[in-house]
Amino acid sequence: MSKSVSVKELKERLQLELVCAEEGLERPILTSDLSRPGLELTGFFSYYPEDRVQLFGMTEISFSEGMEPKERLKRYRQMCTSRTPAFVVSRNLETPKELIQAASEVSIPVLRSRLKTTRLSVYITNFLESKLAPVISMHGVLVDIYGLGVLITGNSGVGKSETALELVKRGHRLVADDNVEIRQEDELSLIGSSPAIIEHLLEIRGLGIINVMTLFGAGAVRSSKKITLVVHLENWDSEKHYDRVGLDEEKTRIFDMDVPKITIPVRPGRNLSVIIEVAAMNFRLKNMGYNAAEQFTQDLNKLINHNRSIND
Known part of the structure; x- marks a missing residue:
């Protein structure tokens, strides 16, 4: 089922002025693309993106003012289809009466902005x-750590929520616990947030549900955050090889994006919150151009080569 936004939501969010056709405010908007209908005013309708919000600026309004009233009304009527969500006029320009007439006939809202x-x-x-x-839901915890959106994943009972609680106590901010809603706003951004019913809540086994904002204040939570790093917690497996240097670069795919991933084994005595905190800081350092693992490897190779040259 495709998602939609009502024209009323757009009007309220951007504080647009309603010029006419209030009864059409519930019309759905199905695409984020906009149309500047300049060619349509000339009579070219071979390709008319009728399902888009039609945006009129100075160019479109000035051009239409040079048309005969009957011709102008004809063009506006052609633009008014059953799929057209709304017309928006910018710069508080005077809305052509023919546009108001054509839109009112089929209950398409005409809105205006000062911008x-x-x-x-x-x-x-x-x-x-x-x-x-597009939105998907993932099982995990999303925390804002030093400005990085860190998605903590792992099997149920591995300690994700308890780790998030410790991170909040250390001054970081909770975004979502248990169920993280992730939406891809563009090719480079994954934004995580919490379903409204569990926003600001943490479930701690043996303790129950706690409200992080009530306990720690408004500074301990945030409503959404761009996901930058995935930290996967798993129970320690003595048979498995874990990266000890940090040269291995693991990725996980969310939608069509590859997000950096770190796997941290869990066993008694490991302070997961500190480890994840350091992982976030180290990730920031890598993005700034410093990679401790690569530097160590280079220094080690230099030492080995130096010792070889001495022995030779």
Whole structure:
């Protein structure tokens, strides 16, 4: 089932002025793409993206003012289809009465904004992309650690929520526990958030459900965060080889994006919150150009080569 946003939501979010057709505010918007209907005003309808919000700026309004009223009304009527969600006029420009007439006939809302066309286009697109982005749910905990969105995954009972609680106590911020809703807003961004019913809540076995914001304050939570790193917790397996240097680069795929992943074995005595905290700091260092594992390997190779040259 495709996602949609009502014209009313768009109007309220961007504080747009309703010019006409209030009864059409529940019309659905199914795409974040916008249309600037300049060619349509000339009569070119071979390709008309009728399912998009139609945005009128100074160019479109100025061009239409040079048309005969009957011709102008004809073009606007052609733009008003059953799939057209709304017309939006920027810069508080005077809305053509023919547009109001044509839109009112089929209950398509006409909205107006004081913003310039380019900025308004960006705001509308960003809002629609965030609302219409594909969403999946993942079992895990999302925490904001030093500005990085760290998604902690692992089997049930491995200690994800307890680790998140310790991280919150250390000054980091909880985004979501147990069920993380992830949406892909663009090719480079995965945004994680919590379902409304469990927002700010942590489930600790033996203790029950606690409200992190109530206990630790508003600074201990945030509503959403871009996912940068995945930390997977698993029970220690003595037969398995774990990376001890840090040269192995593991990835996990979410939607069509490969996200860096670190696997941390869990056994008694390991302070997982400190390990994950250090993993986040080390990841930031790598992004800044310093890789401790690579530096160690280079220094070790230099030492080996130096000793060989002495022995030779």
